[in-house]
Amino acid sequence: MSSDVKNSISKNFNLAQRMEEINSFLVVDFITRAKTLEEQGKSIINLAVGEPDFPTPEPLIKAAIIALENNQIKYTPSLGGSVLREELAGWYRTRYEVDIDPNRVAVTSGSTAALVLVMGVILSPGDEVLMADPGYPCNRNIVRAMEGRTISVPVGPDTSYQLTAELIKKNWTQNTVAALVASPSNPTGTLVSDRELRLMHKVVQGFGGSLIVDEIYHGLTFGIDAKSALNFTENVFVINSFSKYFGMTGWRLGWAVAPKPFIPELEKLAQNLYISNSDIAQQAALAAFRPETIAIAEKNRAEYEKQKNYLLPRLREMGFIIPVDPQGAFYIYADCSNFTNDSYRFCVEILETVGVAIAPGADFGEFRAKHHVRFSYPKPIKVLSEGLERLEKFLKS
């Protein structure tokens, strides 16, 4: 924020303390700049935005059109309609072979709302949450919004860029109340092993804390069907979303599965902070678990895998260091220290000179952030190929 703006605020109004510590995403600046360049007639390859390239699967669109034709788009219960909650429980039964009481499922306005609600019901001011650095930037800002404190634990290739039971033990203090794990991770696409997840759960339980597992990219894994944390415990907050696997980004619908005693608390907070989720999104999502939708989602997943298999070796050949193969999501987190010590500037130069948008490491934390960039690759191979050619040109210049 410019000092002019700051002065203008402080002269007339109060600004909340939290806003000094909540950052905007650098990637948004890159996407905005990319759009401006496009409007100026430049050709841009956008590998910055974390959004599936495919449209929403047709069965969901059809269900939404029927809902619109019925024109009954009204407030729904704050934790979602009961039929959708049952469908989600059914999804855990068929996909993960685990029985979940539908009353433990909280449908939310995107997984972001699920995280806001979970943090809202567990964090008092000053309470600490452990999470991996690098990690998804909203998470620490949501913790800050709720007056908690994020303890960023630096992680690297040795732990597949994930927290471990050991790291949790080492970093837990008397103020820590929770640990947040994302598997597959954004930005690294790496998974936590079942074994390590169980160990982490045991450690967190031992401290009397809460384990939160972000499973937003579940379904989008390659050569492995990741288990849910719900496969081995009820004492966990699991966060998930219709945005990625089901291709519903712009609809704003996600969910949390929570330990039963927390459901009335989540409901209370959801009533006040959201009133209701999008009814049209919920009516569409009722078609998410039909075989014809899953067939489309699986076809898309196969495409992401092809794209990853295309991009990964080529980036390595080019000199990017990617020590751990991503196993899911649609991201590659690449060490660019062969080319630069300032990944932000590196990203700016790549965008300005050859028109390829990628995200700088600084969006995902501080640990070795200046030596990393994130490629978001859900694009047709020919687009990726063009992006690689341009990158090569840039690196050779």
Added chain:
Amino acid sequence: MSSDVKNSISKNFNLAQRMEEINSFLVVDFITRAKTLEEQGKSIINLAVGEPDFPTPEPLIKAAIIALENNQIKYTPSLGGSVLREELAGWYRTRYEVDIDPNRVAVTSGSTAALVLVMGVILSPGDEVLMADPGYPCNRNIVRAMEGRTISVPVGPDTSYQLTAELIKKNWTQNTVAALVASPSNPTGTLVSDRELRLMHKVVQGFGGSLIVDEIYHGLTFGIDAKSALNFTENVFVINSFSKYFGMTGWRLGWAVAPKPFIPELEKLAQNLYISNSDIAQQAALAAFRPETIAIAEKNRAEYEKQKNYLLPRLREMGFIIPVDPQGAFYIYADCSNFTNDSYRFCVEILETVGVAIAPGADFGEFRAKHHVRFSYPKPIKVLSEGLERLEKFLKS
């Protein structure tokens, strides 16, 4: 919360302090109970839920269907698409004859999100916000969620159940940073006069604080076209919604107009707490300002006025005390002290014996709450008539 549940939480997990002070809405219990009774075959007249009885206007439905057929439902900028922000600025120009920079409009996931974001960017822990008691219950819970404190100022018929400049002056402390005014008010349907609003603004500015004006029920006024606070100042947060006047409750779309220096702050927080609003709702809302949509909204408003004119004198005849004629929204806040000193129990008995659901005063604050109930009346006259007959039967029994 039962003590069993509390024990179960504290044994295994932490519960945030805020959750001890955030309440669920009693009206939800009444709506749930009403549904159960209906499922048991009982006939219920629901005057509890604060939702328009009319469906979403057809032009919005059609716009949404076209958007679905195009199947480009994606993340949008966090403060809304630029075209919708311009349309909203245009709405202020045509409806209020005031020029608003479109960049000062923040499109949000319902007016609830607008309030969360505004409170999020102005409140530090312990900061106080003045608001009227009775008032809309979410407001104080949102303040609590953001670690602020609500100072509830008892208001009665003498000030049309509204804050005044005098009351703000009297209740402002060194910890106060904002005053929140709702006009028309939920639950009372009363307005703040232009003159009083200007005076309040002057007082709040004098203290160096922020004035927040909830204009969610704007458009739904009777015999008067309420001015916006934006008609006389840029230094105000105005909250509004597509839910009520435009009949889009289940779509989750609202907006705030903010002082310019706060827009980057609201954007930062929106990026983190919401990522994006519902794209389908935004694409639908682009049809909100067309003459054919406004014609439908105005027709509905005329119906609400007829319903109010039907209900108000009859409730008075029956013995309910309603000292100030409501001038907007679709609520009547009635003093029921001729019948009871416990409006909660009164509401329970009415629901259980004659099947009419109304909301107890306790949902809207503490001041004389036990002597008040709220009627939410957007229902066909014949439904209201049946409700009145049943009420009469109850009161005579």
